Amino acid sequence: MAKAKSKVTATNRRASFDYEFLETFTAGLRLVGTEIKSIREGRVSLQDAWCYFEGGELYVRGMNVATYASGSWGQHDPMRDRKLLLNRKELRHLAAEDKKKGLTIIAVKLFISESGYAKLLIALAKGKKEYDKRETIKAKDIAREMDRNGY
Numbered sequence: 701m702a703k704a705k706s707k708v709t710a711t712n713r714r715a716s717f718d719y720e721f722l723e724t725f726t727a728g729l730r731l732v733g734t735e736i737k738s739i740r741e742g743r744v745s746l747q748d749a750w751c752y753f754e755g756g757e758l759y760v761r762g763m764n765v766a767t768y769a770s771g772s773w774g775q776h777d778p779m780r781d782r783k784l785l786l787n788r789k790e791l792r793h794l795a796a797e798d799k800k801k802g803l804t805i806i807a808v809k810l811f812i813s814e815s816g817y818a819k820l821l822i823a824l825a826k827g828k829k830e831y832d833k834r835e836t837i838k839a840k841d842i843a844r845e846m847d848r849n850g851y
Contacts, residue, residue, distance in 0.1 A: 709739055709818075710810040712746040717833060719806060719825035725794070727758070728785035729818045733776045734768035739810065739818050741768075749807035751784065751822055753795055758784040760807055760820065784820060797824050 731739075738744065743766035751760050759781045767775050786794070797803055809821040828836070 708809060708811045709742050710744045710746050712749060712806065712808050714747065715806050715808055715823070715825070717836065718828060719804075719823070720828055720832070721808070721823040721825050722803070723797075723824040724808065725786060725790055725822050725824075727820050727822055729760075729820055730783040730785060731818060735765050735776050736818055737770075738765050738768045738776075740812060743768075744810055746807045746810060751805035751807065753798060756791070756795075758786060758791060758794065758805070760784055760822075763807060763810075784822070794824065802826055 745764040747764075748762035749760055750762055751758055753759075761781050762779075763782060764778050765776070766778055794805060798805055803824060803826055805822055806825050807820055808823045811819055811821070813819045
């Protein structure tokens with residue numbers, strides 16, 4: 701059986717505007733019941749998703765995985781906190797960086813890997829100030845104009 705190509709299911713488009721990404725990590729997700737079926741259908745939102753530590757483990761909060769339409773009694777809670785699976789070295793590094801002032805861990809992209817598992821791309825990020833956001837908009841506008849004019 702041929703392996704499927706990795707397929708992006710959901711992205712947090714607002715994150716790159718509001719945050720400056722310092723480092724990115726790929727984490728597995730601990731899912732229950734019909735969540736993977738709903739993710740494969742693309743019924744997931746990362747709009748307000750962020751990560752936090754509890755008991756030395758990393759969890760994602762605010763990720764909405766809609767209930768599976770064909771499911772019956774074994775439905776999952778759409779807004780539950782989901783455990784992220786990283787190796788111990790990455791967890792220690794993220795925990796140390798998360799304690800620093802002004803840094804946070806946010807969910808950037810959810811995709812299905814080539815092996816068929818759901819993976820979450822998370823980023824250690826620093827919030828942008830208002831003038832940083834204006835600079836980002838200005839740089840995108842300049843790049844768009846140069847592409848239009850053929851430079």
